[in-house]
Amino acid sequence: MKKFLSAVLMLVILVTVAGCSNEKAEEKYVAKVNSEQISLTDYEKNLAIFKKQIEATVGADIWTQDAGEGRTYNDLFREQILEKMIEEEVIIQDAESKGLSVSDEEVETQFANFKEQVKNLPDYDQYLKDNNISDDFIKMQLRKDALIKVSKEHFLSENPVEEADALAYYEENESEFKSEEVEASHILIKTVDDNFVSLSEEEIAEARALAEDLLNRARAGEDFSELALTYSEDFASAQNGGDLGYFKRGVMVKDFEDMAFSMEEGQISDLVETQYGFHIIKVTGKRVESSEFESVKDMILSRISEQRYTEYVMALKDSAEIEKNEEAFKTQD
Structure with a gap:
């Protein structure tokens, strides 16, 4: 059960929108990435969006359940969201430094898809209003999510995996x-x-x-x-x-x-x-x-690509100046 719930949490984090706003208002922040703030307000809104979607899948009582190591799933989820927002801010900054961007048309398409996905969730529109989550906020998050996707595609196009790399992996991991x-x-x-x-x-x-x-x-x-x-x-x-x-x-x-x-x-x-x-x-x-090499070649190519991109992102994160505001983070439910 614990493994299933953890998988659900990570799946939602990986496939839904996340990010931090560019608002410069002086307010509490949960983290800074190269001096760019992830505001407490944006963090809370992201929590609200993700929590509603998870509750629709596994129920609202998940948050008080034991996730191991003395933590509830609420504790685990809050930590994962913050780490994901930090990682994505690192990627966004790198993408913008390379001049990468996303069109308004792409954002509108993603927004329409988002509305379609959540339309059957109980009272979802009211839930968004109750948490001060506007359409503009969602679109901003979707733009950043799309930019992250563009960044990944750009990296993979600049760092293609050759068939020889896949063959070497196959031979080194024969078992x-x-x-x-x-x-x-x-x-x-x-x-x-x-x-x-x-x-x-x-x-x-x-x-x-x-x-x-x-x-x-x-x-x-x-x-x-x-x-x-x-x-x-x-x-x-x-x-x-x-x-x-x-x-x-x-x-x-x-x-x-x-x-x-x-x-x-x-x-x-x-x-x-x-x-x-x-x-x-x-x-x-x-x-x-x-399994013959040809039957698993595409899977290996994809695996190596994902590994290289993950290593690239981790290197970006390691080189970034990251500051967490633990006091603001810990005050949240």
Whole structure:
């Protein structure tokens, strides 16, 4: 649940508008970027816009829920919005220094799209009015959002990723593009009852003794599938001689998986103890499927482009003079 909510917060931050105004009125600010203020007013308005959209997705009770490390989702969200506004101000300043701009027509198109996206949100127009968020403010934010997009496109056009770069990445990260699967059978002697309550120490000792006997018999050459059919307490697979078919990593419990993927085809394992009991595993097949370079080339090119742009933005941020007004920030709900 926590991972889902965090993902929702970040998704809204990444795909919706954000920014800070150019108003020069002397008012409280939450941060300065190269002496350019992010006003407390603009910060509060951005919070209001984003909060309404998130509440429409996951409900208004999200803000008091635990986000970990002693923080609520309200705390986490407020911090993320401020960091995003700082980062975007850095990008905007860089874009303007390069003479990049956005047309009025583009802003009007984005504004129409924004209105279409939020028209079905309950009482959204009234919510904007209650938070003093005007159409002009939204358009200003959309202009900055569009300028950030233009800035990214400009950077990528000036710093194209070559196919050779993608091929080098593919070769250096070969395992990432391979899918390993194991085919195995097993015999399970349980150490828990049908309600997953642990058996007594005496019963567990008896289970171990039986499992060790079956292991010795299997290694001595007795038919594994017959032993599984007769003795295995994983009744679903026992009917098929213990056959589990092919499976990838992440499907079985960790100790079982680690053993199965470490074995060679035809090998029979030592006893493997999990929360279910004692397993005897026999690997009956292994296969590795590799994605050809051409099938993943575009994905790699995109990944490298994103990585380079992220590094560029981080470098801009590192070189910027950033001052946070913690007192003003902490006073907000």
